[in-house]
Amino acid sequence: MSRMVSDFKAFGLAYLRSRTGFFFALIFPVILILVFGAIFSQTGTQKIDLPVQDLDNGTWSQTYLAKLNATGAFAIDMISPDVDFNRYIKDELKVLALQIPSGFNESVNNATRGYGPPATIILKGDPTNTYFTVGMGVANAVALQLNSTVVAMVQTENLGSPQYTFIDFFVPGMIAFTALTTPMFSMSTICSEYRNRGFFKLLGSTPLRKSEWLTAKILWYTVLMLASIAIMYVVGIAAFNAHFTITPMAILLVIVGVFLFTSFGMFLGVFVSNPESASALANAIGFPMMFLSGIFFQLESMPAYLQYIAKALPLTYLAEGLRATMSLGNDVVAATDFVILLISGLILFVIAARAMSWKGK
């Protein structure tokens, strides 16, 4: 019994003396609580994202939009009249958008004087979506309050669901998730273990170069990821009738994602003292990143400040790029994400490669 108590004390002391161990034991749970709390503890303050195109830009349209904004139900994003609105809605995967046609002001004035039918406001999107239903109710209510008589009403235009089911959203996200976890988690542990067990020194005694060693790792994780993608693809198609496809851009994104997260894992592994701490640190960084990068939830469903944080995380761009190319056929967005990931990866690679030494101090 006394031996067990002694071992318990010594282990506990050693664990708490490790900064990473301390962080993982006491601070990491707090971070998770904050992150999950922020995502799920919505208290009725969330607004519906509403792109608006005002083709009239008259007094009545501005009055209508001011009243609509005053409801607090929408986060209104004004879209230029020059933009092809239907194309925009499809490209940006909007389920709800509002367009005020030109001549709206005149139609309202005529309706007010009893010379014509109520003016029309067009609500576009996917009528099967809950947000659309809620949005239509609010937009209609505001239209009815525009004047003492009915001078405007909302018509809907069904742009349909863009063949984009949850599985089309989720599987590319899961590919991005795997591209994060597999290389980053194992590289951080490997770097620490290699240093502690003298493997780096052993390798340093051979003609092998650091860059060759790292490239070999990136290649291995890429091959592993490609196998993983193939499996996810088959499962997605077979089990859920998914619509996504594996495109050359998706392969490029996965390669650059593996490159980035391998470098990131190496970067983490350089700064921790033992494999356990490396694993804990990778978990502490990786898990919040997974939830904040829109792997499991649409970024739009998160509060605005979390969306800002998400934009700073590389996993966001990998998930977004993969979804764009695999599920939506939008290689322009994917290419932009690819460039962002490549630049981030190169920066991390250089920092990590410089920080990692196979030599003793």
Added chain:
Amino acid sequence: MAEVVLDAKGLTKTYGDMNAVDNLDLQVFKGEVYSMLGPNGAGKTTTVEILEGLRNPTSGTAKVFGFDVQKDYDKVRSRVGVLPQTFEPWDRIKPPEAIEYWAGLFGRKISNREIRGLLEMVDLAHKDEVWGERLSGGEKRRLGIAMALVGEPELIFLDEPTTGLDPQARRGLWEIIHALGDAGKTVFLTTHYLEEAENLADRVSIMNKGKIVVSGSPEELVNLYGGGTHVVLKGAGEEGVAALEKLGYKSTFHNRDVTVHVPALMRTKDFMAQINQSGIAYKDFETMRPSLEDVFFNMVGGRMEEGVLKQ
């Protein structure tokens, strides 16, 4: 004159206020087995890691095959084999796979026959299906030596290769190191086992507190610094101790045998003539030549037990 393979001048490695390696000069020549002998913490591993290009010195220079170890090691890396002090193989790699892997790192394509030959040389042929993590301590070191040799190096660093091994495993490794010496390889061996250095090395440096205290061949060191011979007078008893004291010799007494130290400057023959003349009774006598242990004691001022210096 033999080719200088390793040449260090003024090598110093400082950690804070402590000099782990203190202004060290050494040369190792082609084809010799050179042993650096010293207790734990003497600076042996730091020195060897600097010479391997795995640690930068604070000051001084070191050259291997004429190339600076800090700037140009890449040019000679393929000519050097290394067995680090803390060597352990990868957990889930079998010995033949490890050798093939290492050969690949040295840019060598190695045949199954060559792999088999190396494994037989280190007596691991029967372990070719065993994962690295399941090898014994001695087997792991032997695998490490096989890996160090796979690049066909001209210079081999063996950093305390037998530490922690049982006597049988240690003897097995000695045979391998002897064979390397016989094959004309240059071997740089660090150890804290005196008998190992004495048995294996052509030249020995005794290192303590970061400095080389003395160096030379084992014979030279024993002759110069061994401090004379020990003579055991069997059955001389306590009377012998008293008689020796009258003659001016200090002696130790054990089980009726008396051991007396004969100074280096005095010939054993003359000492025995003096004993016989004094009438000290004994049944038999034997002489014990000094060893590296005596050299170490005389030069460092203590004895080593499993690498720990006892003052």
